[in-house]
Amino acid sequence: MTRTFKYRIYLNKKQLQKLLSDIELCRRLYNIALEQKIFAYKQSRKSISCYDQINQLPELKKSFPEYQSVHSQTQQDVLRRLDKSFKAFFGRIEKHQKAGFPHFKGRDSYNSICYPQSGFEIKGNKLHLSKIGNIKIKLHRPIKGTIKTCLIIKEGNQWYACFSLEIKNKEIENRPIKTAIGIDLGLDSFATLSNGEKIDNPRWFRNSEIKLARQQRWLSRKKKDSNNRKKQKKIVAKIHCKIRSQRNDFTHKLSRRLVDKYELIAYEDLAVKNMVKNRYLAKSISDVAWNGFCQKLLYKTDECGKYALPVSPRNTSQICSGCGEIVHKALWVRRHKCSKCGIDMDRDENASINILKLGIEEYRRNYGNQRLGSLLNRLNHEPRSLFPHRERVVHLIKIVE
Ligand SMILES: [Zn+2]
Known part of the structure; x- marks a missing residue:
């Protein structure tokens, strides 16, 4: 099963600026990708897949060089997020629930970025993030297992790193039920x-x-x-x-x-x-x-x-x-x-x-x-x-x- 471990991180000024600018770029990417989907559908009733959009990322980087400073997998994750919200939307339609079309993200509703596979590493009491640097992290409890993804999230004025881990419980024998x-x-x-x-x-x-x-x-x-x-x-x-x-x-x-x-x-x-x-x-x-x-x-x-x-x-x-x-x-x-x-x-x-x-x-x-x-x-x-x-x-x- 997958479990999430959450740790507080402490950023210096430079890291804070870089993270905020990365999140802003990701938010814009989300909105651009959403617009592209809507436009393609209006124009030719065609739907653009997440896969197609990921393949277009290198082109985007050529026209908007600022995206070169954002970890590439993080950008792919943005497109997967959008894909997920579309899937949830179609799922709700199928179940005849209130649908709620995916909406454009305002500055306040986008507050995290994700490193889905690589680009992060824990070294002692530092969390190394690709293109951002070594961030101070408070590991208040040990991490047991292999980390699959790392999500950096802002909550109020505080920042956290959330690691999702795959945990195996095979070695635990099931107990007899007494109560x-x-x-x-x-x-x-x-x-x-x-x-x-x-x-x-x-x-x-x-x-x-x-x-x-x-x-x-x-x-x-x-x-x-x-x-x-x-x-x-x-x-x-x-x-x-x-x-x-x-x-x-x-x-x-x-x-x-x-x-x-x-x-x-x-x-x-x-x-x-x-x-x-x-x-x-x-x-x-x-x-x-x-x-x-x-x-x-x-x-x-x-x-x-x-x-x-x-x-x-x-x-x-x-x-x-x-x-x-x-x-x-x-x-x-x-x-x-x-x-x-x-x-x-x-x-x-x-x-x-x-x-x-x-x-x-x-x-x-x-x-x-x-x-x-x-x-x-x-x-x-x-x-x-x-x-x-x-x-x-x-x-x-x-x-x-
Ligand atoms: Zn009775």
């Missing part, structure tokens, strides 16, 4: 676990959102191209930066705690969840935090031979975790009450138990009963250590057997 948990992600609480635990949204979720909205409102009132606007932009970027690191910290700690404790973790497949949920409920911060959280669950379980399984969230809040009956309820109904089997419990807790059941089923489909032995054993002999309420355990045994 399992289901997670329901929500807006009232960040998550509800199948053991009844609620994980609250951190207070800064809401606070940062209010703060960001306020500063963005200020920004929209500033005159275009004014100095005040530039200042305000920096303030907004700083808040974004802070939110990002708070969110990362929160999802890292939570996923670590769960992965340490459980061998099998079932969670909702977010791609499906986003399709079924009401749009007006969507809050950007929790959306991104959910994504980050699930990604971290995946790679952290993978690293130690445990399992994180995404399951379809469809109907998980309506089905009764006790008897399987569908109990329809509106979004604001917070309790699940089943008239058939008499269960009365928190709505999200009911959903998370359903998610756990789906997760165990998914596991059995993929791996068989292997390694589930001790879970079955514990369910039969000391179930209360796994789940607090007896009746739920009975139902779980039913589906596992």
